Amino acid sequence: MAHHHGSHSHKHQTEQMQHNHAGHDHMIEDFKKRFFISLILTIPIVLLSGMIQEWTGLRIHFPYDDFVLLLLSSCIYFYGGWPFLKGSIDEWRQKNPGMMMLIGLAISVAYFYSVAVILGYGQGHDFFWELATLIDIMLLGHWIEMKSVMGASNALQELVKLLPSVAHRIKDDETEDVPVSELQAGDRIRIKPGEQVPVDGKIVEGTTTVDESMLTGESLPVDKQDGDTVIAGSINQEGGLTVETTGTGEGTYLSKVISLVSEAQSTKSRTQNLADRAAKMLFYVAAGSGIVTFLIWMALGYSVSTAIERMVTVMVIACPHALGLAAPLVVAVSTALSAKNGLLIRNRTQFEEARNLNAIIFDKTGTLTQGRFGVTNVITYEGVGEEEVLRLAGAVEQSSQHPLARGVLTEMETRNLSLPSVDGFRSMTGVGLEGYVDGVHVQVVSPRYVREKQFDFDTSTFESLSEEGKTVVFVLKEKQLIGMMALADLVREEAKETIQALKEKGIQSIMLTGDNQKVASWVAAQLDMDQVYAEVLPDDKSQQVKHVQTERKKVGMVGDGINDAPALAQADVGIAIGSGTDVAVETADIVLVKSNPKDVLTIIELSQKTYNKMIQNLWWAAGYNIIAIPLAAGILAPIGIILSPAIGAVLMSLSTVIVAVNAKTLRI
Structure with a gap:
C-alpha cells in the first residue's frame, strides 16, 4: 500500500x-x-x-x-x-x-x-x-x-517530469510495462540501453556504464556490474540491465531531492x-x-x-x-534589461540581494568547465609523431559512444586530421578498444592493462598527469606502446575572466564539486579560485552552502544539475546555468540563458x-x-x-x- x-x-x-x-x-x-x-x-x-x-x-x-x-x-x-x-x-x-x-x-x-x-x-x-x-x-x-x-x-513539476513513468517489470520470464508507481521493493525490472533508471535498485544481471552526472555531478560515466546500485533518474548508456528495485516512488533519491528543494523554497x-x-x-x-x-x-x-x-x-x-x-x-x-542580457529573473527579492554578495560558489562540471572531455597532453614513444598517435587512436575510437572517445575525435577535428577507417573493431571489456587501421593492429587501453602486461612507460609523467586528475589512455600499435594521451574536462575561458573580475570586486570564489580532489584542485589552480570543496555528495551541497553562510557571508550559488537544486534553493541567490537541467533552472532565482559564467558579474552590477x-x-x-x-x-x-x-x-x-x-x- x-x-x-x-x-x-x-x-x-x-x-x-x-x-x-x-x-x-x-x-x-x-x-x-x-x-x-x-x-x-x-x-x-x-x-x-x-x-x-x-x-x-x-x-x-x-x-x-x-x-x-x-x-x-x-x-x-x-x-x-x-x-x-x-x-x-x-x-x-x-x-x-x-x-x-x-x-x-x-x-x-x-x-x-x-x-x-x-x-x-x-x-x-x-x-x-x-x-x-x-x-x-x-x-x-x-x-x-x-x-x-x-x-x-514550477520546479517540482519539472523534477517530477524527469522520472520515467513506465518500467519493464519481469514476471514469469515475461516483461510487462507497468506504471512506476506500481513497483514494489524486490520487483525485478529490465532497463534497456539509453533508458532512464525509473527507481533506485541493485543490478542483478548485466554490465554497463551509467551517466549519473545530472544527479551526482560526476563528469565521467560510471561503470556498473552485478551487485552495484543504480539511482532513479540516471541514464543507462551501453548494456541491458536487470535490476532489483530497492526504493519505490517516495523512497528514491530523486524524491529526496524533490523534498529538499520544496523545503528550501518554502523556508527562504x-x-x-x-x-x-x-x-x-x-x-x-x-x-x-x-x-x-x-x-x-x-x-x-x-x-x-x-x-x-x-x-x-x-x-x-x-x-x-x-x-x-x-x-x-x-x-x-x-x-527587460536583464532579459536582453540573457538573464531571467525569477525571484526579485533575491535578485535585489545580489548586490550584497561577498562569496560565490560555483559548481564545477558544466559551469566552470565545458562538461566535455578534451585532449590536454599527447606523449609519444618509438619516434612516432603526435598526429600519428591521434590518427590511430581516433580511428579506433570513432565507433565508441564513450565521452573520452568524443574528446579524441574533437581534438582531431581541431587539428584538421582525416579519420582513417577501421576494420574488426571490438570492445575489450573493461580495458579498452581495438581494431585494424590500414592493416595495422591498434589498441587503445587503460593504465590497468598496460600494468598487467608489464609494458615499461614513463611512470613519473603518468603519475603527474593523474595527480592533475586527468584520465590517461595508452595507444598500442602491433602490441608496441607508441603513446599516451591525457584527457580532462576543459576549463571555460570565460570562467577565468569571471573569477578574476570577482577578485577585483573583493568577492570570494569557491568551487563545489562531486568530482575527486585531484581534478578539483587542478581546475581550481587553473582558475585561481579562493577555495575548493571536492568530493561533495549531492545531498551535502546545500549543507556546504549553509556552512559558508555561517561565516556571515551572503552566498551566491551557480550550478546546472539536478543535484545543485537544493543548494541553489539554500543560497541567498541561486543562479542556474541555462543549459543545465530544467529543475536547476526552475529552483534558481536567476537563470543565465547564455550559460556564460561571466553573466554573474552582470547580475551583481544590475542588482546594484x-x-x-x-x-x-x-x-x-x-x-x-x-x-x-x-x-x-x-x-x-x-x-x-x-x-x-x-x-x-x-x-x-x-x-x-x-x-x-x-x-x-x-x-x-
Missing part, C-alpha cells in the same frame, strides 16, 4: 502546483481586465468633473450629469478598487497595514466624501476624477509587478519590498495627519465641511501614485543599479509627500496659501512622471 500512497501524494503535489500556477495566471489577467475597463470609465469621469471643467474651460452639462458621474465612479470604486479593498481587509485582519490599506483609505475617503458632496451633504468639489486616476495607476502598477514576478516555481526568507515598508509608514502618516488636520481646522473655528475638505485633501494627496509605481517600473525596466534606482524613486515618491502633506493640511493658510486638491493632484502626477522617467534611465 505504501507505494500507492507515495505516488498519490506525489501526484497531489503536482496538482497543487499546477493549481497555484493557474491561479497566478488568472490574477494577472484579472488585473489587466480591471485596468482597461477602469481606464475606459475614467475618460467620461474626467470630462464630467467640475474641477477639470473649471481648469480647461470645457462646459459639459446635461440633466442628472452628477448622477451619471456618481454611477460611473461607483463602478470604478467597486470594480477597479476591489483588489485593494479586499487587500485592505486582509491587511486589517493581520494588523499589518501597508500599500493596500493606504490605497484603500485614499480611495474610500475620496469616494464617500464625493458621494456626500453630490448628494448635497457637503460643500466643495467632488474627488471622483482623482479616485478614478488613482485606481487606474495602482492597477497598472500591480499588473506590471505581477507580470514581472510570474516566473515562479521573503524580505518585504521597501515600498511596502514605506507604504506602512505612509498609512500611519496619512491617517494621522488627516485626523490632526481636521481637529486643527475645527479648533480654529471653521465649518465642519471646510475641515473635512482639508482632511480629505490630505488623505488623498498622501496616497502617492508614484509610490505604487516606484518599484514596479524599475522592476519592469530591469527585468536597480536597487539604487528604487531608493531614488522611493525618495521622489515619498519626498513629494513630505512637502505636499503640510501644504494640503493648510500650514501656509495664514499667509493665504492653500493647496487645493487639484493642485495636489498635479503635484502628484508630476512626481509620478519623475519616477517613471528615472526608472527609464536605468537603461543608460
